[in-house]
Amino acid sequence: MTKKLTRALCMLMMVLGTAMLAKAQNIVISGTVTDKSTRAPLAGVSINVKGTTTGTASNQNGQFSLTTSSASATLVFSYVGYGTVERQVNGAATNLSVELEESTFLGQEVVISASRTPERILESPVSIERISAASVRDLPAPTFYDALANLKGVEMSAQSLTFKSVNTRGFNSNGNTRFNQFVDGMDNQAPGLNFSVGNIVGLSELDVDNVELLPGAASALYGAGGINGTLLMTSKNPYDYQGASFAFKTGINHVNDDNTGTQQFNQMDVRLAKAWNNKFGIKTTFSFLQAKDWGATDTRNFDRTARQLKGGDRNTDPNYDGVNIYGDEISQNMINVAQSVQNQTIAGILQATGGTLNIKNLMDQQLTPRATPADQARFIAGLPAALRPAVQNYLPFYVGLGNNLIPNQAVSRTGYAEQDLVDYDTKSLKTTTSLHYRFNDKLEAIGQVNWGTGTSVYTGTDRYSLRNFSIGQFKLELKGSDFFLRAYTTQERSGDAYNATILGTFINEAWKPSTTWFPQYIGNYIGAVAAGQPDAAAQQFARSQADAGRLIPGTPGFESAKIAITQRSIGPQNGAKFNDKTNLYHYEGMYNFSNLFNNVVEFQVGASYRNYFLHSDGTIFDDATRDITIEEYGAFGQIGKRMFNDKLKLTFAGRYDKSQNFEGRFTPRVTGVLTVAPNNNIRASYQTGYRNPTTQDQYIDLAVGGGATRLIGGLPELLSKYGLVTNPAVTSDSYRAFLASAASGAPNPAVLQTYTFDARGVRPESVQSYELGYKGLLGSKLLIDMYGYYSIYSDFISAVEIYQNPLATAVKFNVPVNLTDDVKTYGGAFGLDYVFGKYNLSGNVSYNKISDIPTNFINTFNTPEVRYNFGFGNREIVKNVGFNLQYRWQEKFTWNSTFGSGDVPAFGTLDGQISLKVPSINSTLKFGGSNLLNKYYSTSFGNPMVGAIYYTSITFNP
Incomplete structure (x- = not known):
């Protein structure tokens, strides 16, 4: 089916291209753009033919040239910080002189994503945030992606230096599946590992044209997913932005870090673009970063059964499980181990003697547990030689x-610190190449390849070292002024990525299996207690004896075991390596009929088809012995109308989506914008969102936590595979109560409560969101934007922890399920931008709250109630010198995830930069830093502490 759709799409592109190819004579228009007050040439001014895709940009001398087939054209000249100028041109023109005047008029940026049609940001029917190409140059953050955290209502989870997840309106997570990201129209979520890859495979900073962010649900326009927000990143085209650009950044991080000492990082970006006759264009970008990553070093003690931190460390708690210590998740009860050894010994001797000798009965008769060492020696001597070692x-x-010398105490194996298991030598290489051909002013064909690879660290249920991970996106697109057709594929390759927690466990097992280690521990403990040592000393002695000869990080034995395990796949090979080669194929199109109706109404329709091909060889999914594919399709329509002399605009939209494993869903949207005064608008909206369970929610089958927990998909076939229907498991709360009763010496099975799954398995979740907002200019220098929202989530996808066979050797499962009760959230944000002279002052505050928390719901809202940002800057405080400062603060909150749960302390951080333009070489020098005060902070539980980055950079032809 995919091949047929590809052929059909290609044929349709050819037909449309041929049908719309214009034969009109080309007309050349050229000239120069200057600053009205200084008469200096302006470089990078955007020049577009109004109503077409034709455009270019001025060079470093302010000169421009473009070709159009229109005998009469309106040129639009725009540049951030300057007023827009329109110039009517009839026929060919040379030496056209255009002057732009500096302007402090705010709110005139044009956005597209809010309605999938161009409109001023002041008139957007929903909340929207935007970063332009010009503002990217002034950002105080190390990258434009880092700067997203300064936008109103946005929060960010940093798992490593290059891996960060963006979110809005609550329910943040490390691999945020409720927030969509698009790069040039392509969904950049890794189809197998299920996380948006941030900017690992994305845009070079030199190639950013604009970034638009929609907080809240946007499914009616953008399809399933993104029920908490949608981010759209758009690159520069080779027509408007031609020439060669180069940037080099160098700096340091890990300042005052006792674990590593100060480390250097370097980043280089290159962009080359060229267009010929405004017809054929080509662009290529290259970006490479190399640095020492932030390390996760939380050694606090975590109780995985109770899902909370507890007191003690490795010296004081025999069952210590450090947050970022791996391999210590493997734990056994001391009495259970002793009973297991006893049962195995009895069974082994019965088999060896043909069932004639029960060794425990014989010892009870002739020896008794209180016998002296001499009595024990005589008893052993009286046994047949073949039985003596076992006895x-x-x-x-x-x-x-x-x-009764053995306490009812759990004991864990000794683990390894994350820094000894994870590859912190971060590298990121990403490149984009695109070919463009303009048939005429209204029709353009694009072929584009985005590819990236690198080494990073990601937090899921465990910590994963994404070593040599790569992802490629390949796109064909045909777009006109009123339509587009797009086909792309996302090709994910896990490279040498591995699970650090499993690695720690298997290094222990490679040296000494747990079946040997735990009996040695218990045996030595008994000996120490029998000799009169107190419990704490006996526990330490037992560990020292069981750990004798343990593999030590840095030694040849440890490194050899580490290499061998990371080269073997998860599963039957008993390795830690993922083997994921999942692919996604996506086809979509949209047509805007507004021009056919003379813009009396705005009317758009679109449709999409998507197919996942899961391929992990059983290392992630249940695909060891079968192929798994998932088909999804959908269609949408939107109609809008201005009324009452353009004072009110109403828009209605709706989309239907269907996945092969679930029933179809319809997601409507209704918006209204009321102009109460010039440049002052009130907006109201009712939006709905829809999210299919991820590929992992459906088909994952993976042991994590060193094998202590198995993650499985929530489809009925996975529940049946592990007998969770015929052999029901019990809830985690009741299992903890049972363990507590056992610890008191009187196990009470009556407290166990069976968990019953919905026969339909996991299903899609949806959200209804109501929003009321205001955006307006007070005068020409103060822009205010505020909104409030209320959201209701239905069939919310959470996870349940259950224990199967609780009276024997319990097996722990983590399974995605839908909550039966609705989950409700609300909040709002307020932001302002004020310009005085050449100075700009900005600030925003956000509030998010969850209410009506359902019973037994693990609260994964993972969002501080209050956070705020303040910015202060000047593009040119003195000639060619500018600065920008940004302060961000958020309050303390509780983080819950499958990795762990705990409080994230409040923190504030200051970013800043000073820029120096060097016109003689058309370059800009920047000196800056993030977290300038170097106060280490963490954004989420279990993730690394983030310190300062101090850097300097030079950019040629910015």
């Missing part, structure tokens, strides 16, 4: 159990 090994457990 000698069993003796401590016989004595310990018989004399």
